[in-house]
Amino acid sequence: MSEEQFLRAYDPRDYPAVAVTVDVVALTIRDGALHLLLIQRAEPPFEGCWALPGGFVRPDEDLGAAARREFAEETGLGGEQLRRVHFEQLASYGTPDRDPRMRIVSVAHLAFAPDLPEPQAGSDASAAQWLPVSALASRQLAFDHERIVADGLERARSKLEYTPLATRFVGDEFTIAELRAVYETVWGHPLHPGNFHRKVLSVPGLVESTGQTTAHGGAKGGPRAKLYRAGDARLLHPALLRPGREETVR
Amino acid sequence: MSEEQFLRAYDPRDYPAVAVTVDVVALTIRDGALHLLLIQRAEPPFEGCWALPGGFVRPDEDLGAAARREFAEETGLGGEQLRRVHFEQLASYGTPDRDPRMRIVSVAHLAFAPDLPEPQAGSDASAAQWLPVSALASRQLAFDHERIVADGLERARSKLEYTPLATRFVGDEFTIAELRAVYETVWGHPLHPGNFHRKVLSVPGLVESTGQTTAHGGAKGGPRAKLYRAGDARLLHPALLRPGREETVR
DNA sequence: TGAGTTGTACTCAAATTGAGGAGGACTTCG
DNA sequence: CGAAGTCCTCCTCAATTTGAGTACAACTCA
Numbered sequence: 001m002s003e004e005q006f007l008r009a010y011d012p013r014d015y016p017a018v019a020v021t022v023d024v025v026a027l028t029i030r031d032g033a034l035h036l037l038l039i040q041r042a043e044p045p046f047e048g049c050w051a052l053p054g055g056f057v058r059p060d061e062d063l064g065a066a067a068r069r070e071f072a073e074e075t076g077l078g079g080e081q082l083r084r085v086h087f088e089q090l091a092s093y094g095t096p097d098r099d100p101r102m103r104i105v106s107v108a109h110l111a112f113a114p115d116l117p118e119p120q121a122g123s124d125a126s127a128a129q130w131l132p133v134s135a136l137a138s139r140q141l142a143f144d145h146e147r148i149v150a151d152g153l154e155r156a157r158s159k160l161e162y163t164p165l166a167t168r169f170v171g172d173e174f175t176i177a178e179l180r181a182v183y184e185t186v187w188g189h190p191l192h193p194g195n196f197h198r199k200v201l202s203v204p205g206l207v208e209s210t211g212q213t214t215a216h217g218g219a220k221g222g223p224r225a226k227l228y229r230a231g232d233a234r235l236l237h238p239a240l241l242r243p244g245r246e247e248t249v250r
Numbered sequence: 251m252s253e254e255q256f257l258r259a260y261d262p263r264d265y266p267a268v269a270v271t272v273d274v275v276a277l278t279i280r281d282g283a284l285h286l287l288l289i290q291r292a293e294p295p296f297e298g299c300w301a302l303p304g305g306f307v308r309p310d311e312d313l314g315a316a317a318r319r320e321f322a323e324e325t326g327l328g329g330e331q332l333r334r335v336h337f338e339q340l341a342s343y344g345t346p347d348r349d350p351r352m353r354i355v356s357v358a359h360l361a362f363a364p365d366l367p368e369p370q371a372g373s374d375a376s377a378a379q380w381l382p383v384s385a386l387a388s389r390q391l392a393f394d395h396e397r398i399v400a401d402g403l404e405r406a407r408s409k410l411e412y413t414p415l416a417t418r419f420v421g422d423e424f425t426i427a428e429l430r431a432v433y434e435t436v437w438g439h440p441l442h443p444g445n446f447h448r449k450v451l452s453v454p455g456l457v458e459s460t461g462q463t464t465a466h467g468g469a470k471g472g473p474r475a476k477l478y479r480a481g482d483a484r485l486l487h488p489a490l491l492r493p494g495r496e497e498t499v500r
Numbered sequence: 501t502g503a504g505t506t507g508t509a510c511t512c513a514a515a516t517t518g519a520g521g522a523g524g525a526c527t528t529c530g
Numbered sequence: 531c532g533a534a535g536t537c538c539t540c541c542t543c544a545a546t547t548t549g550a551g552t553a554c555a556a557c558t559c560a
Contacts, residue, residue: 219536472558
């Protein structure tokens with residue numbers, strides 16, 4: 001049988017019915033706290049339950065494109081706002097009974113957004129909101145989304161160490177103190193301002209100066225701060241390591 | 251409509267036909283060189299072409315279990331040997347036209363093995379072998395497996411830095427020099443023996459002494475070396491960073 | 501026996517980190 | 531307006547970690 005004949009004779013229906021979805025763990029920083037984007041499901045299963053935005057991958061759609069589309073559709077955050085959001089693949093979840101409808105494998109994605117407007121519920125969602133991750137414990141999530149969120153948060157904390165991802169949480173121009181606030185918020189740990197300043201400027205390609213300063217001092221005083229842009233580094237070397245992880249290591 | 255009614259009315263066939271497969275990037279060290287496990291495809295498409303071991307996920311099978319099963323089936327490496335192989339999820343690949351048969355999303359896995367016997371070709375494979383990764387450039391792989399292998403290698407190099415994964419490439423008891431050889435082989439970079447020794451012993455939980463030494467000196471001389479076991483650390487802190495990555499960072 | 505190899509332990513300088521302090525440019529409040 | 535407080539940006543200094551080299555004894559092979 002030639003390869004061509006084989007392909008003609010091939011019937012996809014012979015294979016077990018599996019559906020592939022994408023889910024998005026979208027993180028941002030609002031009011032000095034790390035927030036996660038959740039939608040309230042408008043359809044069964046788990047109708048009314050809070051869940052990660054996501055949905056079925058379309059026949060001719062890339063996985064990453066599906067994640068961006070679902071994020072945009074279910075939150076009304078599109079166009080120029082979407083451009084500033086960084087997406088990357090997180091992991092796939094395919095435990096046989098994770099969805100009561102059928103066998104569903106979900107390719108989870110992680111999204112990092114600067115402070116975006118309040119989301120508008122879109123298709124399949126009756127509500128959408130940014131929820132502080134500190135409030136997650138008191139909210140039951142649909143499917144195995146609790147696990148996906150935990151993995152996403154750990155990935156985010158880890159990526160801050162060795163990639164310039166923190167710059168995705170701030171505007172195009174930012175101060176070192178704003179960047180430090182990102183690290184402190186995501187890591188949940190205060191950092192030494194002077195040492196952080198020295199380190200950020202010493203890592204090649206992390207930030208570059210704009211030559212400008214802020215128009216005013218901070219809200220509670222202090223001098224104007226110098227403004228920086230994200231640099232061209234894609235990996236930080238040496239890395240900015242989280243302090244005191246000895247406990248979590250075993 | 252109640253949730254129960256919904257589930258009864260639900261027809262999986264309404265959803266686009268997608269198949270989910272697993273592929274395995276299995277790495278080991280043989281004769282001082284990093285080797286990758288490849289199989290020669292016995293079936294179309296890409297019949298006769300070399301590819302990663304892998305195949306369809308079964309209806310009631312976890313993704314990780316599928317990866318282990320396919321690895322065992324196509325290489326004849328099972329039982330006790332399989333126990334010592336470490337599997338972890340790598341990433342998912344789902345470009346719409348990556349498989350000529352139909353839409354297939356593959357969840358790639360990474361496997362780290364100590365020196366295993368030569369594989370025996372199993373189901374769907376007409377041959378199986380460990381290939382030095384240095385010889386990869388001259389061999390065309392099926393599907394997008396070239397890309398998957400590249401991602402797997404980079405992940406392996408990176409995981410050596412901050413996890414005790416290197417101990418998965420050696421036997422249950424090993425010398426510091428054997429461990430150093432793993433790092434040098436995977437990173438493709440010679441390391442300072444004295445500094446490596448100091449570092450390995452100083453990282454908490456990376457190795458623990460057995461109190462024993464090797465029965466003989468090295469093949470070309472030198473004293474007997476002390477023997478160690480893998481420790482209980484799951485993350486290395488501080489990490490063992492690859493030297494001189496400044497060039498690859500941008 | 502002698503030459504070569506290497507595991508382990510040192511030393512020492514350079515680089516990086518952790519902790520704290522100081523100046524000065526801002527803020528708000530009275 | 532002045533006083534008090536904030537905090538960005540520097541600076542110092544000690545402690546730790548790294549990179550590079552040396553030393554020595556235990557082993558191999560010829």
